[in-house]
Amino acid sequence: MSAAFDSAAFVATLPTLPGIYKFFNATGDLIYVGKAKDLKKRVSTYFQKAHPSPRTTLMVAQIGAAEFSTTRTEADALLLENNLIKSQHPRYNVLFRDDKSYGYILVTGHRYPQIRFYRGVQQKGNSYFGPFPSSWAVRETIGHLQKIFRLRTCDDSVFSHRSRPCLLYQIHRCSGPCVGLIEEGAYKHDVEQARQFLEGKDEVVTSDLMRKMDTAAVELRYEDAAQYRDRIQMLQRIRSGQAVESAGAGDVDIVAAVESQGVWCVALAMVRAGRHLGDRCFFPVNASGSDAASVVEAFLTQHYVQQPVPARIVADTLELEDAAALEEMLAALSEHAVKVISRPIGESRLWVETARHNAAIALAARLAAQATQEARGLALQEFMGADAPIARIECFDISHTMGEAPIASCVVYEKGAMQTSEYRRYNVKDVEPGDDYGAMRYALNVRYRPLAEGQGKVPDLILIDGGKGQLSAARGVMVELGLSDIPMMGVAKGEERKPGLEQLFIAGEEEARRLPPEHPALHLIQQIRDEAHRFAITGHRAKRGKARRASTLEEIDAVGPKRRQQLLAHFGGLQGVMAAGVEDLARVEGISRKLAERIYNALH
Known part of the structure; x- marks a missing residue:
């Protein structure tokens, strides 16, 4: 440790309050940021004779100065620590790169609700299901919903101006509510069943479909009975394809970390309403020399500052004391009870083993890709005759x-x-x-x-x-x-x-x-x-x-600024105008049928 830094004097100034502490090297560079529920108790552990890892010993030896800031709560300290790590990139902090927000399935509050992929700020009046760890997982689930419940995916502007059913109706992916091919009550029932499916109530949906199938068969409506049978079979195929499924699982995140050749991979598996929604792997920076507990703790604190916190988190590498501290912190952050399971048994143990296996596969692929890229880089350097690597x-x-x-x-x-x-x-x-x-x-x-x-x-x-x-x-x-x-x-x-x-x-x-x-x-x-x-x-x-879209209407001689404005206002934008038929265009004030035909032909 630097002789210029008096650790005892610094620890003596620390309060027994929550906050963050910062360590700097001899040249004034920030090398580590940490948080604590009790600053004095936490920071004093760094200046004891024994350290938990050689990495910590090396960091402490480089400390030339230190600072601290108190916060109102430990959750506030977590937020401040995360902001500093992401903005300053201290050398000894394990850093997980910011990722895009997760995708959700959106069911709109429309009279005939639309179902679609959504990423962004959630708004009142709509229903959101997720989060899904990848856009592929969202789109796959939407595909299942289309096959089973035949809900519309078109925008409201397109929906309100259709005069005939689209291709999705022809291939049995939509029930055609835009042109009245399904009653409002029947469509709402399909929407409710889709909600139950997304909430993990598969058995309720299956029982209702079986009852309808039996009734249709008794009434000799064999085509309807066959449709209900196909829906039931699709539901069973989806359920059988779930890698993780449990009726009582609720919302759970499973976290596992694997290391090889100094590179760490953290696998996150998401279970919502008892259904496995998919996995995502993360590769942290500055993690070489760390242990699994440090990497997992860094992931949990950085990840859940930005993402919704589930009711349960399974991470078997944490110490009981660390798990309890994370529970308290994440509960304060999310404003609901959070259980961090660090000693999983039974079903939870199987989940962790699956996550660890997925992490090992992803890590092996990553290392193989890195080796390939390194070989390519060396080959390019040799081809160019460069003295140094072409980085x-x-x-x-x-x-x-x-x-x-x-x-x-x-x-x-x-x-x-x-x-x-x-x-x-x-x-x-x-x-x-x-x-x-x-x-x-x-x-x-x-x-x-x-x-x-x-x-x-x-x-x-x-x-x-x-x-x-x-x-x-x-x-x-x-x-x-x-x-x-x-x-x-x-x-x-x-x-x-x-x-x-x-x-x-x-x-x-x-x-x-x-x-x-x-x-x-x-x-x-x-x-x-x-x-x-x-x-x-x-x-x-x-x-x-x-x-081209902006200039399409302008290129029609008979459509001046006033008529363009009327058309765009009536149909809610150019997309609605493009989707409108001749009869729809002729209903706009000032647009004759002859002009409507001219506009339609120009647009198509």
């Missing part, structure tokens, strides 16, 4: 349709993975339509002008999706900016645009190079180039679609 690669692509809505994309590869948070798109301006060279010059000038002024990260390699001409245009920009020392490569598609036949143009070399199709360096180049292309084309399509 950061930025790749550019241009996308447009015959010069319309040009978009330039920049994607970033660093630390062996695509860094999606650093992706950027650029709306190309003041460039002739179809001028790819000009668009490339514009994108690089916008991207690297701040770098020329001393701001931003310097890439080890810049990839340009294009041949010698695009590379030359890009190189000219870098020379003007005084950044000509950054290596650049143009990636031109080969004969018949077949992967593996790419021509590689290195800035400063006259002739193109080629790599064998199986070469690891080429695979890395292709991976980054393809991601830049995907990112550019999705941005271009969105921009093009927006421009």
Whole structure:
């Protein structure tokens, strides 16, 4: 421990109150943030002779200064600690990256409720079921609901202006409430059964369907009886496919941590209303040298600051004292009772073993992918003849349709993975339509002008999706900016645009190079180039679609600003106008049938 830091004097100043404490090294860098219910009691444990792990011993040896802040409650300390960890990234704090909010199934409060995927702030009047650990799990469940209960998924604006049933009705995924093909009472009954299904009351739904099937059979309505039979069979298939299912389970999260080669994986399995909704794996940063209990505790505290807390959490690596402290903290945070089970038995034990098995599989895949990426990086370094590893690669692509809505994309590869948070798109301006060279010059000038002024990260390699001409245009920009020392490569598609036949143009070399199709360096180049292309084309399509939608009504000569406003107000937006039939359009004040036909034909 640093001689300049007097640990005894610091501990003497600490109150017996909840709060957070911060440790700094000799140069003033924040290296650790912690929370405590009793600051004096918690911090004093760091300066005892024995430490729980070598990692803690190493951290304590680097402390050069310390600070503390009191809070009203331990839950407030948890929130403050989490904010500091996420914003400051202290070296000795295990950090779990922020993730997107989880998806929910939304059942709207409409007269004929709509069911759909939802992510965001929940609003009164609607019903929300979840959370689901992945969007795939949400969409799979919505698919089940469509097959069994045939609820609508269309937006209200589309629903209110349909004159005939859509394709989903034709394939028996919707009962057609938009055109009155099902009575309101019958539709509401289907909605209620879907709610019961989502609440885990499968047996109630199955019993009701069996009763209806028997009644239909007795009344010789065999087609109806067959439909009820199919629904029952689908329910049974879904129930049999559940990896975790328990009628009395309620809402439970199962957490397990696995380590290999210094890398940790935390698996989270979600059970809601007794049904397993899926799993998600997390890979923390700064976790090397930690033990399982520390990693799991870091996950629980950081995860539940942002996500709903279930009634039970199963995590078998925690000490009883730590589990009790987490119960109190999470209960205060969520405002309901929380049970943290650290010694699971029976069914809970099986859940943990399953979660640990899933974590081990995900970790093995992660390590294999890292090894592959490392091999590709080394191969690229050798191919380029670089003295140091090529750690950061930025790749550019241009996308447009015959010069319309040009978009330039920049994607970033660093630390062996695509860094999606650093992706950027650029709306190309003041460039002739179809001028790819000009668009490339514009994108690089916008991207690297701040770098020329001393701001931003310097890439080890810049990839340009294009041949010698695009590379030359890009190189000219870098020379003007005084950044000509950054290596650049143009990636031109080969004969018949077949992967593996790419021509590689290195800035400063006259002739193109080629790599064998199986070469690891080429695979890395292709991976980054393809991601830049995907990112550019999705941005271009969105921009093009927006421009075309906005100008569609304006291009109809007989529809002036006033009529456009009337149409949009009547149908609730352009999507409603697009979905309207001729009869619907003719009902708008000032729109004759002849004009309605003209508008319909123009829009379709």
